[in-house]
Amino acid sequence: MAKRNLILFDDEAWAGLRPLTWLRPVAELRIGLLTMSERWEMLLTGQASTVAQDYLAEAYPLALARDNFFINASLLPTRELVDHILKLSQGEALTQNDELLAARLDDKAILRISDPEGEGDEIPGYDYSGEATLLRRPFDLFSHNERMINFDMELVCGTRHSQSLSKTNTVIGDNPVFLEKGVSIEACILNTTEGPIYLGKNAKVLEGSMLRGPLAICEHAVVKMGAKIYKGTTLGPHCKVGGEVSNVVFQAYSNKGHDGYLGNAVIGQWCNIGADTNASNLKNNYGNIRVWDYETESFEPSGLQFCGLIMGDHAKCGINTMLNTGTVIGLAANVFGSGFPRTFIPDFAWGSAGGMTTHKLNKVFETAELVKKRRDLKVSENEKDALEHVYVLTKDLRRWE
16 A cells, blocks of 8 residues: 655644754654654554744655645544544544644645645634644653553554563563564563553663663663663663653653653753753642743743753753753753753853853854764754754843843
């Protein structure tokens, strides 16, 4: 059967999910085992592209066909929802509370509806009454991560057979432990009482680590010796993580290699968290945590009692950094020194609790090149252009300039 053509579009969620979406469309965010686009490709047997922000369009080109499934990129699927989408006829849409969830459209209709200066089309359809969760702010990723790990385990592993687990390990509980090819794990404790544990291709878990499901350790990720990884956590591809971690989503290529606590958090790509860095995820008064919102440019209630760190791509923390509850660190920011810095650290900031200056763009490029070279990768011209675009766009947030 030919693959369906899928178009994942950004709605206002893209703005609300910053700083995680500064360098990517929502479709490329990871939650559970997979990115949003990977999940929809598997569910609909399709090939996905995106309707991205203008400055990201070259890096994430749109691929149209005569018949397209047009899907809200921030939508978390259920099996029932997928069934309804597959039943759409061309020209029909699925909505909920005036939000477009999905539609089946030809190429011309998608170009009209995607035109920011156009009025778009009125698409006939019906209101979906079932469960439909849309990601709206960064903390939604860790809030729904446990659920999506369970969903993705069934989708990715299905009836496939796991590689065998060495007898040097101890397994507690009846939920599955699934190992892809090339996994290395010895002398560890795996507790599946509350959910499954997934170990991706060539993942490595060093001795003495304690893992508790639901948990996803993606391809080429490394868990350092003696780590304590609690449920609801995803270690994205090529991440290196140690210390104590609970309900954290690491996107990819980020490191927290040493001791220190991190809970209820989302970490972007190419981040580094220094040794003994600790981030609070609960206020002393157990109250509702206010988190920086890029749309309103103010601190807004999250509705959460537990919320730790939100960290944009290419951001760094020095050793022994102390972070307050609900801290947001922007794109390419660099934080170090003693004391608690403020709970919003603007994009391209450089400094500590004692004061901030600007992380100059040429220095950002220089560091990014060195970091990627260690992984045999390079900073693309598209990424440099996007970084420069956001550098200009966020100037007003750096009020010291």
